[in-house]
Each structure stands twice: as structure tokens, then as C-alpha cells.
Amino acid sequence: MRGQLLATLRGPETRASTAPVPANAEFLGIRLTLGTVLRPHPATSIVDGYVPFPVTDSGRVVIGGEAWEAPTYDNVEQFVRRLRDAGLLVRPRRGIDDHIAGHPEGRPSSRTLQRRYRTITGLSQTAVTQIDRVNAAATMLRHGRDWRGVVETLGYFDQAHLAHALRRYVGHTARELQAGDATVSFLYKICPRPGS
Structure with missing residues (x-):
């Protein structure tokens, strides 16, 4: 309205x-x-x-x-x-990983750490890693990088693996991203390799 x-x-x-x-x-x-x-x-x-x-x-x-x-x-x-x-x-005063692991009872189990991470972020660590990686892939493709280079740089198995991730998390194909035809919000420029 x-x-x-x-x-x-x-x-x-x-x-x-x-x-x-x-x-x-x-x-x-x-x-x-x-x-x-x-x-x-x-x-x-x-x-x-x-x-x-x-x-x-x-x-x-x-x-x-x-x-x-x-x-x-x-x-x-x-x-x-x-x-x-x-x-x-x-937000946690320390980084998420430090906040999750830093408890007086000692080092919690990996299952407990995963549960705490999901409680704080709403997502699993695996999902966050996948989203960061596909954002990096989409950014690289929008900047003219060939899909083969994206696959190699970011550790996708092959073109199909990259295509599946792009469809799921970005909603566009590599070709659409390279051509600039895709309207995508919240893509941000990050390091070519997530976590670095």
C-alpha cells in the first residue's frame, strides 16, 4: 500500500x-x-x-x-x-565457537557443541559452511569466474554439485549469475575460500 x-x-x-x-x-x-x-x-x-x-x-x-x-x-x-x-x-561476547565451547565443566561432546551452535544460530554448522561456500561461488560467478574454476577453488565435486547448491541456496544457475540476469539480494563479497 x-x-x-x-x-x-x-x-x-x-x-x-x-x-x-x-x-x-x-x-x-x-x-x-x-x-x-x-x-x-x-x-x-x-x-x-x-x-x-x-x-x-x-x-x-x-x-x-x-x-x-x-x-x-x-x-x-x-x-x-x-x-x-x-x-x-x-550476541555472544566471544565468537560463537568460543561461546559454545567455553563452559566450566570442561570440553563438551561434539554432539553438545552442535546442539549449542544450532540453538544460537538457528542453523547447523554444516548448513552455515554450505551457505558461506555457495555465497562465495555466486560472488565469483558474478565477477566472471568460470564454473570450473569455482568448482576447483571451493572444493565442489563437479558441476552438478555446484549447480545443486546454487539452485538450493541462491535460486539461480551459474549461467544466470555470470550473465548478470539474476536479481539476488544479500550476496556479499567474501574471501574466495570461506573461513579464510
């Missing part, structure tokens, strides 16, 4: 999805780092989903029972800082 403000929190996604884009719509996205949580919405509760936030008549966004000034390009950093200062936006 023209002039209407909508605010949502999207969860981590395990597959490519499409979003409707009405004519003349403007979007502002705030991408949270892996492990960052907006209370009271843990990542596990919104995997492949979203939570709509109410918007007041005066255009304020209601989060955690309080009405906040809607973020704009000019105030987005202050918006995030205010949410953090109010205790609504939290």
Missing part, C-alpha cells in the same frame, strides 16, 4: 526464496551477524520465516513492547545501538 511502513524480522534461511517487490517500494535492510539475536525472537523460532512488527500510526516500530523510531539510512546505526543498549539485540 502506498506510503505504508512495514517492518519485519527475517530468520536465517536454508533455501533460496523470493520476495514480492511492489512498484515504487523502498527497502532498508539491517543484516545481523551470525549469532546475533533480537529478543524475544531466538533464531531457531524463525528459521525460513519472519516476524512482522507492529507499526504505530505515528510511524514508530514496536519491538519488545516499546515503540522505536523507524530506522532510516541516516539513523540506522543509532537504531541498532539503541536496541543493543536496551538489551533487545544481543
